[in-house]
Amino acid sequence: MRLKFLCVLAIAGAALSGCSVPRGAALSAEVLREENAKEPTFSVVPVNRANVDRLAGWPVTGWRGGYNWIPAKSGPNSAVISSGDTVHLVIWDSQDNSLLADVSSKTALLPPTKVSSAGTIFVPYLGDVVVNGQTAEAARAQIQSAMEPIAPSAQVQLSVMAGVRNSVDLVSGVGKPGSYPLPDRNYSILSLLAAGGGIAPTLKNPLVRLIRAGNTYEIRADRLLAEASMNTVLRGGDKVIVREDDRYFTALGATGTESLIRFEKDNITALEAMSLVGGIADARANPKGVLVLREYPAKAVRADGLKGPQMRHVVFTFDLTTADGLFAARNFQINPKDSVLATESSMTAAGTVFGLIGSLVGLNNAVK
Incomplete structure (x- = not known):
């Protein structure tokens, strides 16, 4: 029996070493351990109220940073004729010897005419008439006035079918x-x-x-x-x-969900991002270890780190246990394709180990 108990303690000791304890997310120390390396491949930037405004001035990633739109501006209620439109002309002439109208109907229905690239249409006995840029009523009045010398009593009806x-x-x-x-x-x-x-x-x-x-x-x-x-x-x-809107960020770790999260408005802050992912898991997450992983283009890198990052790959860290960290997260903008990672608390791993020890000790007692 003593041998079995020693086996239990050996297994517990292995668990305490952290070699094989299953966890759902990484620890903050595990992700950031490279921060102190001689040649780190990414930089770590703790976000607080003192630097959040400066960080907002760094280049935007994942999109151009805002939408460009043309505000409303009213125009005239009437349309104007353009090249490519089709003009329909009907000429009414009551003269017995009219040059245009049929004797029986007193009307002349002219074939539909497309406005040329020069903005003109052809009208019999008048030749090319410029109608581009005119309203339908203005073009009708112009053609009727031009026809007076050959048909004083003529009346013109004009309609337009819009082109491209x-x-x-x-x-x-x-x-x-x-x-x-x-x-x-x-x-x-x-x-x-x-x-x-x-x-x-x-x-x-x-x-x-x-x-x-x-x-x-x-x-x-x-x-x-x-x-x-x-x-x-x-x-x-x-x-x-x-x-x-195809913009998204990725939620990972000890959050309410692990998935791609679509942007529901123009801009999303880090605090809003945590809300969109269902918050952090109370029993698992480390509120001092909320991370935002971002990749910048090479041209954005700045040696002084003032107007841009000092390295292409940056990990922004947030401490949500302090008012300073909460206000910083409230003003830090998430960019499309960022990864929001809630690291796991080390206490969760310890709890898993102690739970395992308890199970093993119970098993040992049962063996006895």
Whole structure:
């Protein structure tokens, strides 16, 4: 029996050495042990209220740091004719010997005419008439006035079918994607989204992207819907895409979840990140060892560490047991592709060992 008890103590001693105790997360000391190495491969930066503002000035990683959008600006209610539009002309002339109208109907329905790249349409007996940049009513009045010498009593009816330059493309992320004509110069992006059936409810954290004249603008859908000043007016040739915000950070260790966490708003602080992952595990986590792992591009490295990191790989550390650490975490911005790691408390490992010892001692008593 004594031999069996000695075996129990030997197993317990091995457990206390920490060689084989199962744990769900790393200890802070294990992750940061390289900090004191002669040639460390990453730098460790404790975050506090004294340096959090300076750290905010370091280059942003994972995205450009904010969304660029065009605020709303009203335009005239009437549309203007552009190259590529199709103009329909009907000429009414009551003269018996009209050059244009049919004798029986007194009307002349001219073939649809596409506005040329020079902004003109061809009208019989008038030749090329410039209509580009004019409203439909102004173009109608111009053509009717020009016809007076050959048809004094003629009346002109003009309608326009929008072409590419007077249409916008609703590409994806809505119920009815397609090409939509602009009814006027005051047609807003919310009106377009409504015409397209609204944003697809299956999209998580949707973004609205506007491509115009080679430039790309983006805004979160919830902000677009909430702020009237963001309801920008569309222009011919615009392309609108609705898609999910694909920014994320990784939650690891003794947190409420271990997964990819999507950004639910423009910016997320370290304290908010802990909330999004379900907090830290009360029985396991070390609140003094919350870490944020980040990788910077080589061009961001600075020798003095003032306007950038001194190494590409940086581990930011937070002590959530102090007010200083909590306020620092409240103001520290998480970047896309960061890894948020809640390290495990050493007391958890000790508890596991002592639990193991208790089990072994109980087993020994049972053997007796």
